[in-house]
Amino acid sequence: MFDTLPMGGNSGPTGHAGTGGRPRHARTGAARGGVPSLGDPDFTKFECTLSPHTLGTEYVSPPHVRPTTQLVTLCAMTAEPVAVPHVVNVDLTGRTALVTGGGSGIGRACALRLAAAGAAVLVVDRNVEAAKAVAAEAGGRAEGIDLADAEAVDRLDTDVDIVLNNAGLQHVAPLPDFPAERFAYLHRVMVEAPFLIIRRALPQMYDRGWGRIINISSVHGLRASPYKAAYVSAKHALEGLSKVVALEGAAHGVTANCINPSYVRTALVESQIADQAATHGIPESEVIEKIMLARAAIKRLIEPEEVAELVAYLCTAPAAFITGASIALDGGWTAN
Numbered sequence: 557m558f559d560t561l562p563m564g565g566n567s568g569p570t571g572h573a574g575t576g577g578r579p580r581h582a583r584t585g586a587a588r589g590g591v592p593s594l595g596d597p598d599f600t601k602f603e604c605t606l607s608p609h610t611l612g613t614e615y616v617s618p619p620h621v622r623p624t625t626q627l628v629t630l631c632a633m634t635a636e637p638v639a640v641p642h643v644v645n646v647d648l649t650g651r652t653a654l655v656t657g658g659g660s661g662i663g664r665a666c667a668l669r670l671a672a673a674g675a676a677v678l679v680v681d682r683n684v685e686a687a688k689a690v691a692a693e694a695g696g697r698a699e700g701i702d703l704a705d706a707e708a709v710d711r712l713d714t715d716v717d718i719v720l721n722n723a724g725l726q727h728v729a730p731l732p733d734f735p736a737e738r739f740a741y742l743h744r745v746m747v748e749a750p751f752l753i754i755r756r757a758l759p760q761m762y763d764r765g766w767g768r769i770i771n772i773s774s775v776h777g778l779r780a781s782p783y784k785a786a787y788v789s790a791k792h793a794l795e796g797l798s799k800v801v802a803l804e805g806a807a808h809g810v811t812a813n814c815i816n817p818s819y820v821r822t823a824l825v826e827s828q829i830a831d832q833a834a835t836h837g838i839p840e841s842e843v844i845e846k847i848m849l850a851r852a853a854i855k856r857l858i859e860p861e862e863v864a865e866l867v868a869y870l871c872t873a874p875a876a877f878i879t880g881a882s883i884a885l886d887g888g889w890t891a892n
């Protein structure tokens with residue numbers, strides 16, 4: 557029933573050449589033919605239901621755990637290695653942080669970064685084993701729940717100083733075919749869960765006169781791409797929620813901001829390089845620039861650790877005036 561689609565699905569802003577306006581699905585191996593240019597961030601691996609006119613895709617998250625390191629080397633994914641040192645000087649000793657989707661990718665990097673700064677981290681993820689692994693690395697706690705389950709969300713320990721709403725998933729389908737239940741599910745995970753968590757976390761933050769709400773949005777919180785009705789609308793909703801929190805929280809020392817990445821390098825991105833190269837008939841070394849980064853001015857992926865460094869900065873005292881903002885980390889993607 558499911559097949560794997562290369563990174564970014566086929567809903568990128570570069571369109572769907574040769575598909576008559578319909579997205580095409582990609583099959584594995586020789587059956588895969590002519591997946592359109594992608595250039596579209598947000599997620600890297602999808603499962604799609606295969607039918608002539610319906611492409612339903614959901615992001616599949618990995619239980620991947622990468623060794624903790626301050627220097628991250630990009631293997632074959634960029635021409636030059638990129639180091640991501642901890643440059644933000646912030647002491648979060650005595651602070652607590654809740655990180656959703658902390659078992660993987662950006663959430664994992666943020667959980668580890670906050671822990672490195674001294675915070676006690678609660679890693680929340682539906683992938684229990686991944687959450688436990690990251691929590692162990694971070695010296696924190698793990699909670700395995702599906703954030704679409706409002707009752708489970710309401711049982712979370714939200715008495716924290718920092719909330720990082722990061723968990724997300726993708727579903728790609730043209731609007732006439734978009735499954736209503738998937739639309740609702742994405743909104744539960746990416747809008748309702750952040751709302752429920754924030755609603756319960758704010759009173760304690762208000763009592764302490766300090767709090768940080770950081771929402772991992774996307775360039776799709778600022779721009780749309782076709783076939784991503786649920787994801788784009790959920791990210792836009794998250795942007796609105798973040799701004800309201802900023803307005804209400806300002807008097808209580810609570811800031812709320814969105815971070816808007818384009819393509820972020822994850823294990824799943826890496827895993828798609830070979831597929832993309834085969835699909836497009838180009839060398840693996842050209843996949844990122846020609847396919848994934850077609851729209852970005854800076855032709856490399858963002859490191860999860862680069863997102864994490866911004867998260868750390870938003871927790872510093874000098875960042876206290878940054879609120880209600882949407883901070884693009886997109887290599888010029890939205891400038892284009």
Ligand SMILES: NC(=O)c1ccc[n+]([C@@H]2O[C@H](COP(=O)([O-])OP(=O)(O)OC[C@H]3O[C@@H](n4cnc5c(N)ncnc54)[C@H](O)[C@@H]3O)[C@@H](O)[C@H]2O)c1
Nearest residue numbers: 598599617657660661662682702703722723724774819820
């Ligand atoms: N990877 C990118 O290129 C990219 C670009 C822009 C924005 N983002 C955003 O960054 C965030 C993290 O993405 P990532 O690339 O690190 O993905 P990821 O899969 O590596 O991490 C997402 C984590 O969220 C968890 N998760 C997903 N659905 C969940 C649910 N219902 N309940 C609990 N946990 C759930 C997954 O298990 C996973 O561990 C997402 O909100 C995504 O929209 C990613």
